[in-house]
Amino acid sequence: MRKASPGSLRRAFQPWDDTNAKPIIEFRGVTKRFGAVTAVCDVSLSLYPREFFALLGPSGCGKTTLMRMLAGFETPDEGQILLDGVDITAVPPHLRPVNMMFQSYALFPHLSVADNIAYGLKREGLPRAEIARRVEEMLALVKLDGLGRRKPDQLSGGQRQRVALARALAKRPKLLLLDEPMAALDRKLREATQFELMDLQSKLGTTFMVVTHDQDEAMTMSDRMAVMDQGRLVQIGPPDVIYEAPANRYVAEFVGDINILEGRVASIEGDLVKVETGITGTVELDEERPTLAIGAPVLIGLRPEKIELSHDEPAGDLNKVAGEIWDIGYLGDVTMVQVMVGGDQGQLLKVALTNRTRRAARPFAWEDQVWLSWDVEAGLVLPP
Amino acid sequence: MKRLGPGLILALVVGFAFLYLPILALVAYSFNASRLVTVWGGFSTHWYGSLLSNQPLLDAAWLSVRLAFVSATLAAGLGTLAALALVRHGRFQGRLLFSGMVLAPLVMPEVITGLSLLLLFVAADVERGFWTVTIAHATFGLGFACIVVQARLAGFDRSLEEAARDLGATPLVTFWTVTLPLIWPAVAAAWMLAFTLSLDDLVIASFTTGPGATTLPMRLYSAIRLGVSPEINAACTLMIGAVALAVISASLLLKRRQVAGS
Numbered sequence: 113m114r115k116a117s118p119g120s121l122r123r124a125f126q127p128w129d130d131t132n133a134k135p136i137i138e139f140r141g142v143t144k145r146f147g148a149v150t151a152v153c154d155v156s157l158s159l160y161p162r163e164f165f166a167l168l169g170p171s172g173c174g175k176t177t178l179m180r181m182l183a184g185f186e187t188p189d190e191g192q193i194l195l196d197g198v199d200i201t202a203v204p205p206h207l208r209p210v211n212m213m214f215q216s217y218a219l220f221p222h223l224s225v226a227d228n229i230a231y232g233l234k235r236e237g238l239p240r241a242e243i244a245r246r247v248e249e250m251l252a253l254v255k256l257d258g259l260g261r262r263k264p265d266q267l268s269g270g271q272r273q274r275v276a277l278a279r280a281l282a283k284r285p286k287l288l289l290l291d292e293p294m295a296a297l298d299r300k301l302r303e304a305t306q307f308e309l310m311d312l313q314s315k316l317g318t319t320f321m322v323v324t325h326d327q328d329e330a331m332t333m334s335d336r337m338a339v340m341d342q343g344r345l346v347q348i349g350p351p352d353v354i355y356e357a358p359a360n361r362y363v364a365e366f367v368g369d370i371n372i373l374e375g376r377v378a379s380i381e382g383d384l385v386k387v388e389t390g391i392t393g394t395v396e397l398d399e400e401r402p403t404l405a406i407g408a409p410v411l412i413g414l415r416p417e418k419i420e421l422s423h424d425e426p427a428g429d430l431n432k433v434a435g436e437i438w439d440i441g442y443l444g445d446v447t448m449v450q451v452m453v454g455g456d457q458g459q460l461l462k463v464a465l466t467n468r469t470r471r472a473a474r475p476f477a478w479e480d481q482v483w484l485s486w487d488v489e490a491g492l493v494l495p496p
Numbered sequence: 497m498k499r500l501g502p503g504l505i506l507a508l509v510v511g512f513a514f515l516y517l518p519i520l521a522l523v524a525y526s527f528n529a530s531r532l533v534t535v536w537g538g539f540s541t542h543w544y545g546s547l548l549s550n551q552p553l554l555d556a557a558w559l560s561v562r563l564a565f566v567s568a569t570l571a572a573g574l575g576t577l578a579a580l581a582l583v584r585h586g587r588f589q590g591r592l593l594f595s596g597m598v599l600a601p602l603v604m605p606e607v608i609t610g611l612s613l614l615l616l617f618v619a620a621d622v623e624r625g626f627w628t629v630t631i632a633h634a635t636f637g638l639g640f641a642c643i644v645v646q647a648r649l650a651g652f653d654r655s656l657e658e659a660a661r662d663l664g665a666t667p668l669v670t671f672w673t674v675t676l677p678l679i680w681p682a683v684a685a686a687w688m689l690a691f692t693l694s695l696d697d698l699v700i701a702s703f704t705t706g707p708g709a710t711t712l713p714m715r716l717y718s719a720i721r722l723g724v725s726p727e728i729n730a731a732c733t734l735m736i737g738a739v740a741l742a743v744i745s746a747s748l749l750l751k752r753r754q755v756a757g758s
């Protein structure tokens with residue numbers, strides 16, 4: 113029998129589409145203001161048991177505030193937060209079955225690693241032997257066996273991060289909040305830790321909510337993610353939906369690179385929409401949007417990796433436009449080419465080329481006259 | 497490093513000499529065999545011995561130590577609480593007034609503090625003695641304690657307390673298990689400071705004490721009016737030693753906190 117890969121299990125996991133599924137956490141119209149600043153504005157959101165949820169957004173958009181309200185450090189000005197269907201808005205932090213891993217780790221400097229992990233268990237009044245057993249278990253889980261007697265200042269950044277994680281997990285919370293858990297790690301360690309976190313989460317079955325402003329991190333780890341802008345949730349969905357079908361220009365530009373073309377709807381024939389843009393001529397898109405009206409202004413989003421680049425005019429009825437290469441940025445795995453289309457006063461479009469061969473064989477150079485082409489399925493229509 | 501010119505060095509030496517030579521002389525003459533204060537008659541620890549049989553002086557010293565102990569404990573405790581209120585509770589109503597009132601005794605002339613407390617005790621018809629002096633000393637010690645602890649709390653990472661709360665600790669448990677262990681060097685330093693301040697206070701104690709509660713500085717002061725004796729020099733030397741010890745340990749504690757905090 114073939115063993116199911118964790119990924120295939122993941123794909124089957126979609127409680128948010130199941131009307132019978134009971135959310136573990138529910139925000140209902142939650143608003144939080146600090147004086148004149150509205151940090152979180154009318155947020156409604158459900159998290160489901162075992163879900164890995166990522167909160168993505170630029171600095172200052174209210175991610176930490178949203179999380180602190182879940183942990184109980186801030187009280188919403190409006191709305192309710194429900195845990196397992198019970199309103200917890202008035203429950204103090206120490207009585208909530210929710211644990212948080214802090215952005216700064218917040219390890220107690222006067223306690224050893226083992227005592228840090230045991231801190232929450234001691235508050236529960238567990239017997240000593242049980243505490244010792246759980247601490248050992250947690251240390252093994254985060255691969256820090258034998259370091260229990262050290263003080264936090266005798267650990268490396270990555271080790272501290274694990275202690276913070278172990279401490280938050282030791283109480284076996286229903287929901288674990290992680291505020292930028294990997295901000296202090298270098299890229300290699302960060303990637304390794306991402307997979308460890310995912311592995312741990314599927315092992316323990318705890319619901320995770322991760323705050324990050326690193327989109328790769330959010331996309332790699334989460335079952336679903338939410339994109340925030342100035343206190344509002346702009347879009348909630350699985351990473352591929354967010355990337356391939358962003359709700360608006362803000363999400364499209366925040367998650368990944370995208371070219372935006374302005375235009376007007378010229379014709380609609382079934383699910384083939386033709387859009388007239390001043391710069392690239394008529395663009396055809398395969399898009400079913402009953403709400404579109406002829407003559408309405410729209411934006412077309414075009415991901416750089418979905419555009420083909422060639423020296424000769426491509427055959428067939430693809431969308432295509434001629435241009436001149438203005439800039440080439442070598443990034444290792446891909447090369448980002450900026451092409452000016454529509455003359456010198458036109459628009460720069462980004463095209464991503466996968467570097468399948470070594471650099472010496474690079475086929476394009478600065479000031480080359482080239483053709484861009486893309487499939488009718490490549491572009492997407494965004495509201496203006 | 498910039499080198500000092502000869503003029504500056506001279507000024508420095510004269511200044512320090514003015515400050516410390518009398519103290520050195522006092523210490524030296526406490527080991528003088530001669531009864532005459534100004535004539536050196538050879539080395540002797542005779543006066544330390546006779547100090548031990550001067551019962552009134554010993555009583556006063558014991559009273560001063562007990563008094564300093566109790567008032568320093570009160571001052572450190574209340575000062576810590578006042579500092580917590582000032583640092584932690586943001587801009588509560590009356591914050592400025594509160595901080596002003598806590599710190600006012602630091603700048604108030606001692607005569608005024610002493611006199612006003614005396615008037616208060618008389619008006620309230622309290623019997624003056626050990627406890628009235630203790631209260632008076634705790635009152636001004638608390639201002640110093642508050643400043644020391646406040647400085648420590650200002651650099652305190654609040655997310656540590658939030659982490660404790662998050663892990664299930666009530667506010668009180670959080671204070672005992674996280675806040676206090678991390679600020680205790682400052683609290684201990686505040687205690688030492690209040691202790692030394694109480695130990696050598698003469699003015700406020702004179703105003704607020706009653707019959708039967710004569711502190712060491714008061715006893716020494718009244719003895720001096722009958723002429724300086726080497727015995728007093730010996731007592732003062734012991735006091736200098738005690739105060740120096742307390743101040744040095746306080747500054748070591750504060751330094752330790754800086755190392756731990758960085």
Ligand SMILES: Nc1ncnc2c1ncn2[C@@H]1O[C@H](COP(=O)(O)OP(=O)(O)OP(=O)(O)O)[C@@H](O)[C@H]1O
Nearest residue numbers: 146149151169170171172173174175176177178325
């Ligand atoms: N205690 C507070 N008092 C006043 N304003 C606050 C407070 N906490 C947060 N804010 C404001 O609320 C807004 C949201 O802050 P928040 O910390 O939630 O942002 P964030 O999304 O976590 O940002 P970052 O990615 O930089 O951590 C910001 O404008 C911030 O200045």
Ligand SMILES: [Mg+2]
Nearest residue numbers: 175176177215
């Ligand atoms: Mg934040």
